[in-house]
Amino acid sequence: MSILSRIPIPCTEITGRPVCLLAALVVLFSILRGLLAPPGSIDLSSAEGRYLLLSGEVLSKETTAEGYGLQLGYITFLEKNEGNTSPYKALLDKLRERWPRKGRIRVFLNGSPDKTLPYSQKPDQADIYRACRIGSRVTLSGKASIPEPATNPGQYDAQKASYARHTYLKLSDVTLKGTDQKHGNLFLNALAFLRLSLRKGAEQVFGSRNSALISAIVLGDRSGLDAETRQLFQDGGILHVLAVSSLHVTLLGLTLYKILRRLRQSFLVSALASGFLVVSYCLMTGSSYSAVRAGVMFLLWLGSQITGRTFDRLTALGAAAILILLRQPLALTDAGFLLSFGCILSLALLEPVFSDIWNPRHALSRRLSGALALQAGVLPCILWFYYQATPYGILVGLIVLPSMSLVMFFGTIGILAGLLIPLGSFFLTSARLAGGPCGYLLDLFRLLCRFAQRLPGDVIITGRPSVWKMVLYYACLLAFCLIIRLPDRKTFLKNRKKIRFFHAGLLLSLFLLMLIQRKPAFRFTCLDVGQGSCALVEQDGLTMLFDCGSSSVKDVWRRRVEPALKFYGISHIDLLFLSHADGDHISGAQELLSGMHGMLPGAACFRRMPPEGISSAQTGDLTLVQRFSAAQAGGIRIGRILLPQTDVTSDGPGMAEVIAAARRFNIPISTVSEGAEFQHGQLHLRVLSPSPGRMTGSDNEDCIVLSLSWKNIRILFTGDLEKEGEEKFTRAYQDAALFSPPRGHSETNSRTILLAGHHGSRNATSEGFLSLVRPDLVLISCGRNNRYGHPAAAMLKRLEDRGLPCFRTDQSGAFCLTAD
Incomplete structure (x- = not known):
């Protein structure tokens, strides 16, 4: 007899839940639909x-x-x-x-x-x-x-x-x-008018500090949340409380249902009234995936109360999935859909197993067991979409989640009372008193998240895990749960201490599996930041960022740069070069530094710093230290900021803000000029400009120009170099062997990549400059349909005449070069 025949197959679980089987088929259909007709196929x-x-x-x-x-x-x-x-x-x-x-x-x-x-x-x-x-x-x-x-x-x-x-x-x-x-539709128009009135009432009752949070929690409108609050709740691991879900739907619907039942109303009347309230609430808040899922499950629960049948959570979950996926098959790729359904599946399938193993006897231990089961079930999905884990989120959630019912209660009372404000100032005062406790609870949530932010390891950046890791993760977790749930599990669980030890070891091993990432020996990425510039270089544990700004993309750090760093699993920027003070080169750095916060004493980050050092006759010794600043933003720290050594380095409010923030958080700042060199293994970095003898007085033309070489690859970063600065640069290096093939490589197997100066403007990347550099590929970082006309037609014509390939971020997005 084979071993497979001895594993009990829960046939009753499958045949007893035909809706779940149908939901699985619908999920398969959605996957095939996405593969056969991907979203981008509609032009x-x-x-x-x-x-x-x-x-x-x-x-x-x-x-x-x-x-x-x-x-x-x-x-x-x-x-x-x-x-x-x-x-x-x-x-x-x-x-x-x-x-x-x-x-x-x-x-x-x-x-x-x-x-x-x-x-x-x-x-x-x-x-x-x-x-x-x-x-x-x-x-x-x-x-x-x-x-x-x-x-x-x-x-x-x-x-x-x-x-x-x-x-x-x-x-x-x-x-x-x-x-x-x-x-x-009179009903839907009434709901839209009610939402608008409630939102205006929330602004008057709760003020600018809390109205956006209340609108997100009660009305499902997160558009008013500022970046700082969103980052705070995300780092605290409780961002999900701002989405309309089972907590909101159950609180409203179940409260009304119980009140009507206590008033001796029939099951039918109570169910119809509470069902109507839940459907209206879901429609008013925008019908998000989590709200629809919660609404469908609650309606099926009401149906079980009317008919006297047993409510099955997995069947209700399957019905909600069928309803959503038949209408929107591509919802299967949405983070909100997967996390919403993943949370309920984790509580339904994993929580009983965790309870069997740990046998929690108190309410707090039961909540902790359920929170661990939920996190274990959705961790791969969280890492896939957000590239980070928040370990303290479980502990913060133990306080926040039980308090959310009070937040919903007082928040709802407050914004409903806000509808009476037009009748007189008395009602405004009454509404503020009614919603007052909600403000104190939100302040408590902020305090907990800020405390978590200041603990070491508050955000663990993992990068996006490989698909095979996610499959292995769930396969191991599912196999363990099936073994624990065998019919003779009572005998199996007699030796509970060993099972607990094995269970803890399995969870830790699976987390480490998702955490460990194999990185290439060298990776260069020119990010698409719109009308701006930002390039990322990784080499053997070293991370460098060359410029970080945009004049066309709002919140460029949060929307473009930070996701790329976290996608690659980067938590430290060892060197941040800012070529000059223009906003389209430093606005992202301003945003990063403005979002930084300190850590508790003793929580500073130490890590091995592989660079051998960077020095210059003009700047003195700039050897990198091993101790990073304790300040971070979203789990990302900066090792050192390097600025051009010119008379206009601190001109303008933008650069002054960067310098002030760096000093406030004890981030080292250095200025570099021609001659500064940096060696790390096979990577060689040389500063070519600015030079004390070639100053023009222009911020653009006196910017940092860098030459980076790794094996047979050379990359030239030119910032906004153009006009007189480019001419002086060309004359200074005309007779130098600077742009000859790297040592040990010939012309045929070496490659030079040029980042075009000033986003491809007419006066940059001249004929003389191209003859000096002799690039094999020209990258142009510019915004789509930008008002400056970059890249200029004359500049593109020069490249075309030379037969040089050109890559534009406005047309093709980010450029990535990976080598081992």
């Missing part, structure tokens, strides 16, 4: 930046911190009076041919102007928001754009997330051309 790029005239039915309305939003469906693209041969007519033909049947368009409308920035605000479009009623058909004209795809490693793919919800275009700069004057 609507021809509509980018074009003004379209269209009509559609308003499916939903929303209010955010930035303004208002509409979702349009059943789209019809309309013609303009431009003739049948116009380019617009050709565009319409393409759109009508390629537009998906279920395609939607998201419309952005301007909110109330910010009085502090009157010169940069557009007029309020609340009148359009009010005129467009849900269920009515409207005609709009506006500027079309496609959702932003991920162009960097680790970047959030807004395009994939939008396509999963059948939203294929965005419309801004909108003009309302007409409506059908119908009242539309």
Whole structure:
């Protein structure tokens, strides 16, 4: 008899849950759908930046911190009076041919102007928001754009997330051309009006400090959260409490259900009333995946109460998955969907096993066992999407999660009372008193997260794990759970101490499996930061960042640079070079330093520093120390910042802010000039500019220019070098052997990569400079459709005449070169 035949197969578990089996088939269908028709297969790029005239039915309305939003469906693209041969007519033909049947368009409308920035605000479009009623058909004209795809490693793919919800275009700069004057869906319009009123009430009741958090927790609107609060809750491991989920739905629905039952109402009446409340709440908060999942499960629980049948959590979970995936198959790739369902699966499948092993006897130990089971179940998914783990999140959650019912209660009472504010100041005072405890609880959450931030190891950056690691992780965890749940498990669990030791060792080994990453010997990445510059170099444990800024991407550090570093598993920037003080080269560094926080005494980071040192006749000895500053932001630390040694180094508020923040957190700052060299194994770094004898007085032209060599690869970083500075540079190195092949390599097997100066401007990368450097590839870091016209046509013509290949971040995203 084989060993497989002796393993009991839980046939009753499968046959007793046909919905779960059907859900598994739907998941398989969704996977095949994603493989056969990936989101990027729909090409609507021809509509980018074009003004379209269209009509559609308003499916939903929303209010955010930035303004208002509409979702349009059943789209019809309309013609303009431009003739049948116009380019617009050709565009319409393409759109009508390629537009998906279920395609939607998201419309952005301007909110109330910010009085502090009157010169940069557009007029309020609340009148359009009010005129467009849900269920009515409207005609709009506006500027079309496609959702932003991920162009960097680790970047959030807004395009994939939008396509999963059948939203294929965005419309801004909108003009309302007409409506059908119908009242539309009265129920949905009432919910949209209620959400807008509640959001305004939250701002008055809870003030600017807490209104964004209350709106996120109660109304599911996280658009008003500032980057600092979002980072604080993420580092504390409790960001998930800001998403509408089972906690919110159960609290509202179950509370009403129990009240009606105590009032001696029938099961049917109580279930209908609480079910109506839950459905209305889910629709009002935006119908996120977690809200829909929680709502479906709660409705099925109500059904079990009416019929007197047993509620099965896995069956309800399977039904929710079927409902979502049949409508939106690509939801299977969404972090919110996977984590929401993963949490319930972990509690249903792993928590009983953990309880059998650890046998918790007290409420606190039971909560801890459940939290560990939940974390063990969703850890690979968290690392796949967020590239980091927060070990103290379990402990913070033990205090936060039980308190969330109070936050929801007082927060809901406060914003509901805010609806009465127009009746008089007395009601404003009463609403603030009613919601007062909520503010104190939120302050407690902030305090706990800040304390966790200051502990060593608060954020462990792992990078994205390999698929085979995730498969092995779940296979080992599932095999262990099946063994524990064997029919004779009572005999198996008699030796509980050994089982606990083995269980703890297994969990630790699986975590270390996800933590350990094999990195290449050398990796160079030129990130797409829009109209700016940022390049990353990794070599044998050393990490260097060359510039970090953008003038076209808001929050460039949080949106572009930080995700790339965490995707690669980088937690330390050993050397941060800032070529000069322009915002498109340092704004990301400003953002990183402004988000840093100190650590508790003794929590400073020590790590082996492989560099042999960097020195210069002008700057003195700059040998790198082993002790990093204790300050960090999101788990990332800086070893040293290097600036150009010029008379204009600290000119401008941006660079002054960088220097002040670095000094505040004891991050070493050094200035470098021509002659500074750095050797680390086979990597050689040389500073070529600025030079005391070639100063022009221009910030751009006196920037840092670096030459990096590794084996047969040479990379030249030129910052914003152009015009007179480039001419002086060319004359200074005309007779030098600087750009000859690296030692031990010939012309045929060596490669030189040039980062074009000043984002490919007309006056940079001249003929003389190209003749001196003799690059094999030119990289141009510039923004899409930027207002400066970069890269200039004259510069591209020079490259074309020489037959030089050109890689542009505005067209192809990040450039990555990996070598072993």
